[in-house]
Amino acid sequence: MSIKDKIAPAPREVRLAGLATALPGLGLLVFGVLVLVASGTSDVPRNNVLAEAAFYVVFALAVLGCAAGLAMGQTWARTPGLVVGLITVGVGWYLTGPSGLPGPGVPVILVGVAILVLLFRQPSRAWALGQRPDETEEEAAERGGLEGRAARRERGDS
Template sequence: MPLTANAPRTVLGAGALIALQGLAALVFTVVLLVEGLGGGGALGTRTVLGEVAYFAVFTGGVVACASGLFLGRTWARGPSIVLEVLVAGAAWYAIGPSGRPEIGVPVAVVAVAALVLLFHPRTTLWAHGDEGSD
């Protein structure tokens, strides 16, 4: 049973990749929260809690993009493209200047795959209101 009747599979695929990123961001946020509450001084704890709040808001945005794509909402394509460009930039930084290709390469592969799906001709037609896109 499809999640939505009017979104092509490319949109659902991009939504799945972005949902995977949202899950990873949620896990990171929870780990950061647990580590922040587990130790450190008062200033350190406040700083970590601020980071947790930032990542929680960011994770909410990622999940909103994935949900919008799964539900066939055309508004989700634009923010998803911006998100993936930012993630690709972060992956590039991890691969190059940070010297962490074991983190950057998989993140880059997922980001580029999502961008390919988001710019696929079917996705573009769907975003422009063509109902017969799938």
């Protein structure tokens, strides 16, 4: 099966949200590696540092998996992508406000807001609902939205 067969049709907003979601994932991965590297210079027990680094790396891989799902047009990745966007905005707010670091905080907020805006735009919502061109969001929801698409797939309908 080629990569083209694995990629589902999705609007440009969803694919861009996938790219934007990869940024916090890459940041977490770098942070996890830095925690591991810096562990040699601290008095903290090695087990604690390894557990912390492993947490960040596992979380980074989950976020990067979500980003890949969005980039490949998988509907399951939209909700985790929204959660990543909300968490990213929160981290940026904390950096900007309580931590007093607006330099890195503002760009982090902007990445989180970009993820949220892209995933809440009308083409993204229509894609997630399985909305047909000739129907409203309410009609798509009444038809069953995602559940209706899943049921049709199971029955073998197109």
